[in-house]
Amino acid sequence: MVFQARYDEAEAAEIIGEHRHLEGPLLPILHGIQERFGHVSEEAVRQVAAALNLTRAEVHGVVTFYHDFRKAPAGRHVLKVCRAEACQAAGGDAIAGAIETALGVKFGETTPDGQVTLEAVYCLGLCATAPSAMLDRRIVGRLSEAKIGALVEEARL
Amino acid sequence: MTKLFIPLDSFAVACGADTIAEEFKRLVADRKLSIEIVRNGSRGMAWLEPMIEVETPDGRIAYGPIEPGEAETLVDAGVLSGAGHEKRIGKVEEHPFFRAQTRHTFKRCGITDPLSLDDYKAHGGLKGLERAIGIGAETVIAEVTDSGLRGRGGAGFPTGIKWKTVAEAKGARKYIVANADEGDSGTFADRMIMEGDPYCLIEGMAIAGVATGATKGYIYLRSEYPVAIDVMREAISRAHQAGVLGASVLGSAHVFDIEVRVGAGAYVCGEETSLLDSLEGKRGQVRFKPPLPAIQGLFGMPTVINNVITLASTPEILSAGAAAYKDMGMGRSRGTIPIQLGGNVRHGGLFEAPFGMTLGEIVNEIGGGTASGRPVRAVQVGGPLGAYFPVSLFDTPFDYEAFAAKDGLIGHAGIVVFDDTVDMMAQAKFAFEFCAIESCGKCTPCRVGAVRGYETVKKIIDGEHPAENLVLVEDLCNTMKFGSLCALGGFTPYPVMSAIRHFPEDFHGEPMRVAAE
Numbered sequence: 001m002v003f004q005a006r007y008d009e010a011e012a013a014e015i016i017g018e019h020r021h022l023e024g025p026l027l028p029i030l031h032g033i034q035e036r037f038g039h040v041s042e043e044a045v046r047q048v049a050a051a052l053n054l055t056r057a058e059v060h061g062v063v064t065f066y067h068d069f070r071k072a073p074a075g076r077h078v079l080k081v082c083r084a085e086a087c088q089a090a091g092g093d094a095i096a097g098a099i100e101t102a103l104g105v106k107f108g109e110t111t112p113d114g115q116v117t118l119e120a121v122y123c124l125g126l127c128a129t130a131p132s133a134m135l136d137r138r139i140v141g142r143l144s145e146a147k148i149g150a151l152v153e154e155a156r157l
Numbered sequence: 158m159t160k161l162f163i164p165l166d167s168f169a170v171a172c173g174a175d176t177i178a179e180e181f182k183r184l185v186a187d188r189k190l191s192i193e194i195v196r197n198g199s200r201g202m203a204w205l206e207p208m209i210e211v212e213t214p215d216g217r218i219a220y221g222p223i224e225p226g227e228a229e230t231l232v233d234a235g236v237l238s239g240a241g242h243e244k245r246i247g248k249v250e251e252h253p254f255f256r257a258q259t260r261h262t263f264k265r266c267g268i269t270d271p272l273s274l275d276d277y278k279a280h281g282g283l284k285g286l287e288r289a290i291g292i293g294a295e296t297v298i299a300e301v302t303d304s305g306l307r308g309r310g311g312a313g314f315p316t317g318i319k320w321k322t323v324a325e326a327k328g329a330r331k332y333i334v335a336n337a338d339e340g341d342s343g344t345f346a347d348r349m350i351m352e353g354d355p356y357c358l359i360e361g362m363a364i365a366g367v368a369t370g371a372t373k374g375y376i377y378l379r380s381e382y383p384v385a386i387d388v389m390r391e392a393i394s395r396a397h398q399a400g401v402l403g404a405s406v407l408g409s410a411h412v413f414d415i416e417v418r419v420g421a422g423a424y425v426c427g428e429e430t431s432l433l434d435s436l437e438g439k440r441g442q443v444r445f446k447p448p449l450p451a452i453q454g455l456f457g458m459p460t461v462i463n464n465v466i467t468l469a470s471t472p473e474i475l476s477a478g479a480a481a482y483k484d485m486g487m488g489r490s491r492g493t494i495p496i497q498l499g500g501n502v503r504h505g506g507l508f509e510a511p512f513g514m515t516l517g518e519i520v521n522e523i524g525g526g527t528a529s530g531r532p533v534r535a536v537q538v539g540g541p542l543g544a545y546f547p548v549s550l551f552d553t554p555f556d557y558e559a560f561a562a563k564d565g566l567i568g569h570a571g572i573v574v575f576d577d578t579v580d581m582m583a584q585a586k587f588a589f590e591f592c593a594i595e596s597c598g599k600c601t602p603c604r605v606g607a608v609r610g611y612e613t614v615k616k617i618i619d620g621e622h623p624a625e626n627l628v629l630v631e632d633l634c635n636t637m638k639f640g641s642l643c644a645l646g647g648f649t650p651y652p653v654m655s656a657i658r659h660f661p662e663d664f665h666g667e668p669m670r671v672a673a674e
């Protein structure tokens with residue numbers, strides 16, 4: 001489940017404090033921030049930059065480079081569906097299309113009720129139990145039209 | 158107490174293993190059964206996952222694929238004492254898929270409790286590291302060099318030479334970085350060893366530390382692998398407590414620590430210099446070489462960066478000796494290679510064997526052809542940057558040089574099988590699309606070429622001047638191949654050109670210039 005907690009400077013400072021002693025602390029900090037607040041906001045960028053003695057542009061550049069980090073909140077749940085070759089070979093394109101239909105959104109979009117964001121992912125290492133997907137941190141394999149209903153249901157909860 | 162093995166491997170978990178384990182746990186408690194549930198790694202027979210195994214006087218008996226909701230019927234049917242059942246597979250060691258393998262790097266995977274150090278030691282673990290400490294850095298490097306081990310991340314660079322360069326480089330600190338980004342589609346060997354035998358990677362990294370004088374290790378692990386992240390972190394913490402890692406590795410004068418760092422969903426961060434920038438907290442852009450990472454790597458210090466399987470192969474090389482490893486394989490590809498079969502294949506999973514089997518043997522005999530039952534039409538070998546092979550090239554032996562001679566690559570040894578419903582033009586389009594999505598943007602041939610290539614293939618699909626546009630695609634591929642800074646842009650032409658060359662009928666049947674070569 002992805003939390004959409006309100007940004008809290010003290011909490012962010014705590015997350016920064018937990019990781020700042022590491023060599024190359026920026027990615028662990030950004031992961032921590034996103035896990036806690038659901039995205040990396042402009043406020044967070046400012047605070048992290050100040051704490052690590054980096055420019056905002058530098059931190060912003062890192063946040064936008066990586067597919068995992070988001071500048072804006074996502075839905076309460078994020079459903080990532082594998083679109084890579086092994087899943088394609090196992091009928092993944094049809095599955096992906098059926099998921100779009102079931103959720104009523106395209107890849108990269110969030111359902112109007114803010115419940116689910118649908119994203120493409122390129123390989124989950126489940127290529128021998130394809131097609132596969134990941135709902136928040138839970139992995140799902142051998143997706144079939146029959147299984148999609150339950151998965152979408154769960155994502156909408 | 159009888160042991161019941163239920164895998165924690167992602168293949169099994171993605172198909173309900175956690176629920177199945179809960180169900181068995183409840184039954185064991187309710188019925189006061191004398192059963193100990195062990196969450197093991199996967200044996201690699203993914204099409205049978207979740208595959209459970211029960212210890213009996215006749216050996217470990219496997220059943221699979223098990224589904225959630227079945228536990229009670231299975232127990233009632235006597236499965237806990239190895240009874241007959243339609244899902245009974247019998248002994249894994251006697252299964253044709255397993256029997257045909259040479260399990261070297263994966264010898265413990267699926268057999269032991271991945272997090273039990275005692276189990277690890279009881280199955281030959283830590284012998285390699287103990288020996289490495291005993292024989293010293295130079296001899297360790299000589300052994301790794303003599304074994305003929307080449308990097309399993311794709312480039313096939315001799316591991317011993319890399320280690321020697323780092324050992325001889327001067328630096329205030331040195332690092333061992335395990336490349337666990339495993340971004341190639343169709344591959345899962347790194348994931349499986351990290352989930353199923355994490356101490357093997359830890360031991361391999363510590364051996365590299367002994368060999369080079371490095372004191373700190375990082376595992377750069379992709380965020381798409383939540384199970385591997387958890388297992389690896391727990392194993393590292395236990396290895397610390399047991400003195401395998403820390404200020405005195407196995408009681409010796411060697412210092413070695415390991416930390417897991419989680420990636421952030423960028424394929425290019427599997428490229429070694431981009432990975433190092435990412436570890437440093439920067440955008441994961443590819444660096445110009447030289448300097449080599451071995452001389453100036455992480456934070457400017459001498460750094461070994463190796464694929465997970467490369468590192469995990471060294472404990473057994475050190476404990477069994479270089480000769481045993483070198484004796485396997487063909488040509489300049491020595492030892493074993495964990496082949497990963499995925500996509501539309503009947504028997505998908507991990508198959509470890511010496512180099513040299515033909516592609517046809519692997520796909521048809523080991524893999525059993527397609528899962529759909531339709532004819533195999535194409536296989537992509539080596540991930541998204543690997544070539545598509547037609548059935549007419551199935552006599553190609555699995556060997557770095559033999560694949561290069563056929564304009565292909567082994568890469569991380571993933572094979573994705575497609576049946577005759579595949580549209581190769583769509584696959585060529587996808588190759589460009591993927592490159593465009595994942596390009597780090599540092600060089601123009603890749604950044605611009607991928608987008609142009611994608612648009613041009615789309616035109617061909619729409620029947621817009623197919624002949625002219627195919628020539629354009631070929632030109633683009635040449636520009637990307639020779640002008641890109643790294644293999645993301647440089648190798649995208651492999652899937653594209655192989656699709657055009659071997660499957661011209663999918664590209665409007667136009668006579669191909671390339672096909673005539």
Ligand SMILES: Cc1cc2nc3c(=O)[nH]c(=O)nc-3n(C[C@H](O)[C@H](O)[C@H](O)COP(=O)(O)O)c2cc1C
Binds near residue numbers: 311338341427428463
């Ligand atoms: C775009 C790109 C992605 C790569 N991804 C990986 C990867 O996920 N894992 C890996 O081990 N090597 C990957 N490599 C290869 C690494 O750059 C490097 O060769 C390897 O980590 C060296 O280790 P080895 O000698 O043990 O193979 C990639 C290379 C490129 C160009």
Ligand code: SF4
Binds near residue numbers: 595601647
């Ligand atoms: S080829 Fe692509 S990924 Fe590689 S350095 Fe150039 S732009 Fe970056």
Ligand code: FES
Binds near residue numbers: 085123124343
């Ligand atoms: S290609 Fe989809 S899980 Fe690997």
